[in-house]
Amino acid sequence: MYQVDAFTDVLFKGNSAAVVPLEQWLSDAQMQSIAIENNLSETAFLVREPDGAFHIRWFSPITEIDFCGHATLASAFVLLSQRMATAPLTFRAAAVGDISVAQLDDGLLEMNFPNREPERVDDPPAELSNGLGIVPQAVLKSSQAWFAVYEDEEQVRALTPDLAALKTLAPLDVVITAPGREQDFVSRYFWPANGGDEDPVTGSIYAGLAPYWSGRLGKSSLVALQASRRSGLLYCRVEGERVFVAGRAVQYLQGTIEI
Incomplete structure (x- = not known):
């Protein structure tokens, strides 16, 4: 392992x-x-x-x-x-x-995902806003998660969700996002029903985040920050029905499982 x-x-x-x-x-x-x-x-x-x-x-x-x-x-x-x-x-x-x-030549590993652009939802469940505590500017939805869009990075960083309320939205998780100060956009990801409280960096959700922000910002290449405690940088580009998400990695350990 x-x-x-x-x-x-x-x-x-x-x-x-x-x-x-x-x-x-x-x-x-x-x-x-x-x-x-x-x-x-x-x-x-x-x-x-x-x-x-x-x-x-x-x-x-x-x-x-x-x-x-x-x-x-x-x-x-x-x-x-x-x-x-x-x-x-x-x-x-x-x-x-x-x-x-x-x-890639610069050491990045680039994954090729299907485009999973979320769709806008005009009447989201009350549990979403109740669980987040701050009413989002817009709400979208994909097969993976609810997307809550906020005005700025400060709101995303400051948000403290009610995870018990978000858990009732299962099987969907919840991602919150906003324009970034230094990056094109920022996000955080909560998945109490499927994995834990807050996921440090969630590569799969950028198959939806990147197309949304690409359309909103009018650019096909974007840099994203997942603003968790550990944080992570992702380099995204959108080409039609495909979304490319790149990043770096570093090994922590190698071991043997005995079963």
């Missing part, structure tokens, strides 16, 4: 993920137990398929997750740094299909 901090090049920043390359699948119960034992946002399990792609599955300490960006970035970093494969890489996931990862 490898533990990697994703969307950062500094240890103890970004979002931690465990990566477990396998020759064949463990049982679902074993993989969930390992994720609980790791107690990280996600543990990714990989099995190489005959065509060279890597089938990937992601588990939080609570449940299996349909789509996880930071653990995919961490998996690509492990495969390349440990010379288990060469770029470009292809990851195969049941819910999102194939995800390709390219290695």
Whole structure:
């Protein structure tokens, strides 16, 4: 097992993920137990398929997750740094299909996601505003989360949600976002129903955030800050039906699981 901090090049920043390359699948119960034992946002399990792609599955300490960006970035970093494969890489996931990862000249790893632009919601549930405590300027929705849009970065940083109220919105999570002071936009991500209180950096949600901000700001390339306590930087670009999300990663540990 490898533990990697994703969307950062500094240890103890970004979002931690465990990566477990396998020759064949463990049982679902074993993989969930390992994720609980790791107690990280996600543990990714990989099995190489005959065509060279890597089938990937992601588990939080609570449940299996349909789509996880930071653990995919961490998996690509492990495969390349440990010379288990060469770029470009292809990851195969049941819910999102194939995800390709390219290695850019500046050291960034760039993931190719489907465009999941959220749709505006005119009558959002009261539990959303009650749980956030600050009424957003606009509310949008995707298959993954509610999007609450605020006026400025200060509101996003200051917000202290009622996580019990947000949990009632399951199976959807909640992302809050606003224009950034130094970056194009900032966000924070809460997922009490599916993983924990606040996720440090959530790569998958930028498949929705990047198209929204691209349209609002009128630019296809954007830099984003996830303003959690650990924080993370993401480099996004939108090209039609695809969203490219790039970041760096750094290894924290390598170990052996005994089961």
